[in-house]
Amino acid sequence: MQIKIHNTLHNKIEDLKPINENEVLIYSCGPTVYNYAHIGNIRAFLFADLLQKVIKVVGNYKVKWVMNITNIDDKTIRDSQIGSSAWLEEMGEQTDDLKENLSKFTKYYEKKFFEDLKIIGIDSADLFATPRATEYIDEMQKLIKSIYEKGFAYPSDGSIYFNVNEWRKHDTYGKLKKIDFDNFKSNLRIDSDQYDREQVSDFVLWKSKKGNEPYWDFTLDGKNFPGRPGWHIECSAMEEKLLGLPFDIHTGGVDLIFPHHEDEIAQSKAGFGVEPTYYFCHNEFLEVEGEKMSKSKGNFYTIQDLINRGIDPMNIRFALLSAHYASVFNFTFEGINSISKGRYRIQDFIYSLFEENYGEKSIDVEIIREKIFSKLADDLHTPKALAEIFSLINSMSPNELNKSTKESLIELFKELNLIFNVWNIEQKKQVEVEIPDEIIKLADERIAAKAEKDYTKADELRNKIAELGYLIKDSKTGYEIIKK
RNA sequence: GGUGACGUAGCCAAGUGGCUAGGCAACGGUCUGCAAAACCGUCUACACCGGUUCGAUUCCGGUCGUCACCUCCA
Numbered sequence: 048m049q050i051k052i053h054n055t056l057h058n059k060i061e062d063l064k065p066i067n068e069n070e071v072l073i074y075s076c077g078p079t080v081y082n083y084a085h086i087g088n089i090r091a092f093l094f095a096d097l098l099q100k101v102i103k104v105v106g107n108y109k110v111k112w113v114m115n116i117t118n119i120d121d122k123t124i125r126d127s128q129i130g131s132s133a134w135l136e137e138m139g140e141q142t143d144d145l146k147e148n149l150s151k152f153t154k155y156y157e158k159k160f161f162e163d164l165k166i167i168g169i170d171s172a173d174l175f176a177t178p179r180a181t182e183y184i185d186e187m188q189k190l191i192k193s194i195y196e197k198g199f200a201y202p203s204d205g206s207i208y209f210n211v212n213e214w215r216k217h218d219t220y221g222k223l224k225k226i227d228f229d230n231f232k233s234n235l236r237i238d239s240d241q242y243d244r245e246q247v248s249d250f251v252l253w254k255s256k257k258g259n260e261p262y263w264d265f266t267l268d269g270k271n272f273p274g275r276p277g278w279h280i281e282c283s284a285m286e287e288k289l290l291g292l293p294f295d296i297h298t299g300g301v302d303l304i305f306p307h308h309e310d311e312i313a314q315s316k317a318g319f320g321v322e323p324t325y326y327f328c329h330n331e332f333l334e335v336e337g338e339k340m341s342k343s344k345g346n347f348y349t350i351q352d353l354i355n356r357g358i359d360p361m362n363i364r365f366a367l368l369s370a371h372y373a374s375v376f377n378f379t380f381e382g383i384n385s386i387s388k389g390r391y392r393i394q395d396f397i398y399s400l401f402e403e404n405y406g407e408k409s410i411d412v413e414i415i416r417e418k419i420f421s422k423l424a425d426d427l428h429t430p431k432a433l434a435e436i437f438s439l440i441n442s443m444s445p446n447e448l449n450k451s452t453k454e455s456l457i458e459l460f461k462e463l464n465l466i467f468n469v470w471n472i473e474q475k476k477q478v479e480v481e482i483p484d485e486i487i488k489l490a491d492e493r494i495a496a497k498a499e500k501d502y503t504k505a506d507e508l509r510n511k512i513a514e515l516g517y518l519i520k521d522s523k524t525g526y527e528i529i530k531k
Numbered sequence: 532g533g534u535g536a537c538g539u540a541g542c543c544a545a546g547u548g549g550c551u552a553g554g555c556a557a558c559g560g561u562c563u564g565c566a567a568a569a570c571c572g573u574c575u576a577c578a579c580c581g582g583u584u585c586g587a588u589u590c591c592g593g594u595c596g597u598c599a600c601c602u603c604c605a
Contacts, residue, residue, distance in 0.1 A: 058535095076605075084605090091605035120603070224600075225534060250602060278603045300605030301536095307603070331536085332599070339598080369554080370544065375537080375598070382543055385555035392554090395569090430545055434553035441553090444570085502564055509566080520567055529567095 048424045050106040052098070052296070053373060055223050055304060055327040060426050063106070063326065065295045070109040071102050072294035074286050074324070076303055077114040077177065080156035081122040081133075083349040084163050086363065086378060087300075087333045087340050093364065094330035094372040094427075095298045096169045100466045101427055105420045111175045113289050115282060116160075118153035118179050119275055124260050127152035145261040150181070163350045166360045168468040178285045180276065184263050186284040187276045191252045193318040195267060205255030205272060211248045214313055220248075222312055223327060224305045250310050251277040279310040286323055287315070297324040301331055330372045336379050348378075356380075362387040365469045368429045390469055393436060398475040399445035400457050406447035412455035415439055416462070423466065436463070482528050486517050490528055493519070 050063040065071045075095040078084055084092075092114070099110045117123075126133035127148045129141055138155045141148050157179075161171050171177070180187075191207060194200045199214050200207050211220055220226065228248065255274045256262035265272045276284075286294060292315060299308060308327060315323045332339070335346040353363060358380075366386045370376045415435070422431035445453065461472045493508035509519050518529040 078605080079603090088605050094605090117603095122603095226601080248602085301599070302604050305534095305600060305602090310602090330605070332605075334598085337597095341604095366543095373536095374544085377543075379543085382555085385543070387555095389554050428545085430553075434545070437553055497564080500564070506565075518567070521563075522568095527568095 048105050048107070048420055050102055050424050051426050052326060052328055053426050054325075055308075055329050056325075061326070063102070063295070065108065066293065066325075070111060071099075071106070071296065072290045073099055073102075073110060073112045073296045073298065074282070074290055074294055075112065075114040075297075076282060076299035076307070077116050078156075078160050079117040079120055079122060080153045080160055081120075081126050082156060083351065084160050085340065086335075086348050086350070086353065086367075089163065089167055089350065089363070090333045090367055090372075090376065091298075091300045091330050092164060092169060093167060093367050094328075096173070097368065097372065097427055097429070097466065098296065098298060098328065099173060100468075101423050104462060104465045105424050110173075111290065112173060113176045113178065113286070114174055115285050116153075116157055116177055116179045117278070117281060118157065119149065119181050119261070120278060123149060123153050128259065145259065146181075149261050153179075166350055166354075168361065168364045176289050178289060180281040180285070183281070183285050183288060184276065186288050187280050188253075188263075188265050190280060190284045190287070190314065190318045191265075191276075192267060194252065194314060197317060199317040200252055202267070202270075202272065206251055206274065207253040207267065207272060208249045209252050209310065209314065209317070211250070211313070214317060218313070218316060220313055221309065223309050226305070226309075250279060250306060252280050252314070253277060279307055280314060282307075283311050283314045283318070283323065286311075287319055292319055292321040292323055294324050296326045296328055298328050298330070301329045304329055331375050333367075333376045333378055335377075337377055358383060359387070361469045362390060365390045365467070368467060368469075369433060371430055372427060389433075389437070393440060394470050396440040396445060397457075397460050397470055397472060400448075400453050400460070401474040402446065404446045405450045405453065407449060408443065408447045409449050409452050410443070412452065412459055416459050419459075419463065429467075482517070482530070486512060486515060486528060489515075490519060490526060494526060 051060050052063055053059070054061045063071070073095070075092070077092075078088055095112070095114065099112045102108050103110050125131070128145075129143075129148065134141060134152065135155065138151050141151075164171055191200065194209065195207065199210050199217075201210055202208075214220055226248075253265060253272060253274050254277055255272065260275070262273045262275055265274065286292065286297075297308065297311075304327075312322055315321060334340065335348065338346060340347055350360060350363070354360060362383055366378070366383050367376065369386050369389075419432050419435045422428045422435060425431075445456075448456070457472065460470065464470050464472050489508050489512050493505050493512070496502075496504040496508065512519055512528075516530065520527045520529065
């Protein structure tokens with residue numbers, strides 16, 4: 048099926064036409080590993096994952112997906128410094144070697160990041176590569192050199208900057224977003240580094256070493272520039288090395304449109320002579336209870352925070368998939384709760400497909416499949432696809448279906464789950480939960496009271512059991528105890 | 532200040548120049564001693580003001596409001 052996606056380069060939905068016939072090359076801007084990922088970060092990676100899954104399952108392509116790990120920047124350096132309060136015992140002993148500290152610090156959060164991905168249903172085996180910025184310093188220096196030699200970079204006070212004005216004479220700067228060069232917010236010129244630059248819109252390719260920071264030597268024009276790469280150059284260098292240019296799709300959050308991706312385009316074109324990609328796709332932000340997430344507001348949730356509040360990570364995944372990636376998602380606890388119920392309903396439908404209980408009814412599953420897939424193919428429209436799924440489960444009772452229809456539906460849900468990855472496609476298992484003897488005793492007492500029609504006592508016992516954290520469901524044959 | 536997005540029922544969230552998206556909640560019912568669960572049913576909205584049109588929630592203009600980006604925040 049033809050996949051369509053919104054391309055920020057042209058601000059419209061376009062047919063995906065990959066460079067290679069059978070394979071789609073995707074690069075996703077990955078995390079800066081200086082802290083635990085929060086649900087906003089997670090949304091971005093979930094979007095990239097959704098994209099690659101839909102391209103595979105619906106588009107029938109192979110996918111080569113690269114996500115970088117930014118392990119060197121102001122924050123990772125700051126927090127890995129000797130005596131940093133952000134240093135955790137689990138990271139090991141700090142040493143005198145600054146690079147070693149940086150590596151220990153960032154590898155800790157990198158590990159946590161991949162654990163979080165797994166929890167949220169993203170399989171890191173789907174990733175072709177997860178390059179760490181510090182392992183591609185040579186490639187970055189080569190690229191900077193090339194940009195410099197072509198006259199689009201200049202050194203200033205030990206750093207090397209990209210010359211946007213010079214570049215604008217050759218090509219558009221502002222391909223992703225219209226930039227009004229006369230109206231950059233004026234107070235942003237008051238910036239501690241501002242005097243280094245020829246003009247405000249120039250960005251740094253190589254940052255000179257400041258104080259006690261880890262650094263790499265970099266010889267340019269016979270002169271050494273001890274320092275470290277700027278943020279934008281990391282992605283440009285790693286993309287070229289791992290995917291080759293141009294590749295197909297570049298993903299990231301909307302905040303990266305400018306300047307990060309704009310600068311990537313300029314750098315790659317200036318240094319390599321090629322623009323990085325044909326499609327830029329961006330996910331919108333996530334708010335919490337209607338407000339932008341921020342540490343100062345205290346509405347900053349990590350996956351672990353949510354799990355600690357008793358939220359099943361599969362419900363987080365499902366909730367995020369229930370809205371379109373390009374719209375602002377308002378994360379609320381009430382919302383998670385309500386959308387979760389929808390997931391359970393679909394799950395129950397799937398379970399009943401496995402029941403060996405058949406009717407006469409037959410439906411054309413292929414038509415349903417086409418419908419759902421076409422929604423996903425249309426700019427990853429998961430809300431519409433889910434509406435189709437709900438319409439399906441509302442239109443029938445599973446046990447009135449004949450055997451082959453049930454089997455086809457199981458196959459369909461298996462396929463859908465390759466994308467959604469939030470259901471168990473199997474027979475319902477009796478979950479073995481240890482019910483304490485005390486509870487069983489109370490429940491038996493209640494059944495006895497019920498049999499004697501002593502409902503007051505029965506209700507009292509039910510309340511008592513509820514207080515202890517268990518729920519009683521009566522049935523014709525007896526009762527069922529569920530742990531709350 | 533500049534650029535862009537958005538405002539849809541109690542809540543979340545699609546979409547469209549005429550043909551009730553969907554979910555959650557709520558309410559009524561079936562079933563239950565009563566509940567719970569499940570099932571059936573009910574709930575017809577598009578910020579405001581103009582304009583275009585036979586017809587506008589959808590197109591155009593304006594107003595109000597919310598949000599994002601404008602040098603390293605996904």
